[in-house]
Amino acid sequence: MFVNQHYLQHLLKPEHYTSRQHHERELQELFRPAWNLVAAKSELPRSGDFLTVDLFGEPLQIRNVDGTFVAFQNVCPHRHCLLTHEVHGHSAAIRCQYHGWEFRENGRTGRVPDARCFRPWDRDNAQLRMHRLESCGDLLFVNLTADAVPLQDWLAPYLDETVQAFQAPAWQMKYVWEYDCDCNWKVPVENTLESYHVPALHEKSLGNFLPKEESSHHTLHSRFTALDYDAGSPLEAWQARLNKWLGGEPTWEYRHRHIHPNLILCSTDTINYALMYLPTSPRTVKVRVRFFAIRGSRSGPLASLLSWAAWRFAKAKTLEVHNEDRDVYNAQQRGLEVSGHRGVIGTREERIYVFQRYLLESLGLPVPHDFRDEGTDPDGQTAAQDSRGRTE
Numbered sequence: 001m002f003v004n005q006h007y008l009q010h011l012l013k014p015e016h017y018t019s020r021q022h023h024e025r026e027l028q029e030l031f032r033p034a035w036n037l038v039a040a041k042s043e044l045p046r047s048g049d050f051l052t053v054d055l056f057g058e059p060l061q062i063r064n065v066d067g068t069f070v071a072f073q074n075v076c077p078h079r080h081c082l083l084t085h086e087v088h089g090h091s092a093a094i095r096c097q098y099h100g101w102e103f104r105e106n107g108r109t110g111r112v113p114d115a116r117c118f119r120p121w122d123r124d125n126a127q128l129r130m131h132r133l134e135s136c137g138d139l140l141f142v143n144l145t146a147d148a149v150p151l152q153d154w155l156a157p158y159l160d161e162t163v164q165a166f167q168a169p170a171w172q173m174k175y176v177w178e179y180d181c182d183c184n185w186k187v188p189v190e191n192t193l194e195s196y197h198v199p200a201l202h203e204k205s206l207g208n209f210l211p212k213e214e215s216s217h218h219t220l221h222s223r224f225t226a227l228d229y230d231a232g233s234p235l236e237a238w239q240a241r242l243n244k245w246l247g248g249e250p251t252w253e254y255r256h257r258h259i260h261p262n263l264i265l266c267s268t269d270t271i272n273y274a275l276m277y278l279p280t281s282p283r284t285v286k287v288r289v290r291f292f293a294i295r296g297s298r299s300g301p302l303a304s305l306l307s308w309a310a311w312r313f314a315k316a317k318t319l320e321v322h323n324e325d326r327d328v329y330n331a332q333q334r335g336l337e338v339s340g341h342r343g344v345i346g347t348r349e350e351r352i353y354v355f356q357r358y359l360l361e362s363l364g365l366p367v368p369h370d371f372r373d374e375g376t377d378p379d380g381q382t383a384a385q386d387s388r389g390r391t392e
Contacts, residue, residue, distance in 0.1 A: 010343025137167035246296025
């Protein structure tokens with residue numbers, strides 16, 4: 001069941017999806033203090049492997065140093081050149097591409113060509129800047145601030161679940177998918193938080209399917225929302241049986257978690273993915289996804305064949321659904337830019353209401369007065385309870 005039994009107010013206004021000033025405020029107050037998914041350990045299996053990412057204008061180099069993962073600002077302290085412009089690479093030393101300065105794993109300088117030219121040596125000014133990097137299972141997260149809570153607190157109460165869903169040997173990272181969309185980052189976030197669009201938008205991939213309310217259990221909290229869907233179709237039954245045969249413990253559920261502001265963790269019995277929406281402008285967003293396939297604990301040719309077949313099918317179906325969603329994002333953004341409507345949120349979309357309220361409260365912006373005036377307080381329930389009556 002859903003938590004709310006009446007419709008809710010659409011709290012955000014069109015300018016919250018288009019304003020440059022609001023975009024900059026979100027970056028500083030929501031995103032830079034947050035833990036942001038940057039990669040998976042399995043993308044950097046050897047010491048010396050690295051990848052580079054741009055995180056809200058901050059160029060980063062994520063690196064495997066003898067099995068320890070570190071995040072540097074990808075900028076040389078000598079003359080400010082990017083250390084490397086390669087997206088992926090391998091090198092024994094952390095070396096600047098411009099003048100060849102080399103750095104140790106703690107960021108301090110190693111070899112400097114013709115170092116006598118820089119006497120007396122300013123050691124503190126010559127070291128790389130480092131950012132906090134922590135892991136959960138195979139997933140690597142970076143935080144751009146010094147005083148953020150530890151990652152394990154950020155992911156609570158879904159820490160153990162996340163470790164189990166994104167960690168070898170039971171699950172294997174199989175596919176990296178990153179793409180850009182011409183819309184505000186909140187457009188795809190709100191899309192993934194509701195199932196109301198499924199029959200109209202996913203008729204081709206999912207048929208005329210609308211998840212039943214009695215099977216859809218919402219958890220609503222100011223820091224996160226979650227959906228636990230009791231899967232009952234033949235497809236999910238097949239997934240659960242395959243998971244069990246491969247040595248896993250099937251959940252018979254579709255689990256969808258949204259850790260505010262922009263992290264999505266989704267799991268089934270055969271495929272899991274971690275997804276992050278990274279705003280690049282008021283009207284553009286980069287979507288970063290890591291897909292994990294069931295591997296199980298059994299070995300042998302048959303187990304390998306079954307896990308491979310399950311992965312191929314689940315990947316194709318998941319990408320099909322995501323691409324159908326992508327096709328409507330620009331239309332949603334265009335409508336937001338000109339709309340004169342105040343909007344409305346149905347009970348099936350109640351996770352969007354909690355998300356929008358979180359945004360306004362986190363930014364210190366006023367929450368609109370509830371225009372329904374029905375004598376109810378939706379936040380009294382949405383802030384603490386889920387549809388099974390459990391408290392968080």
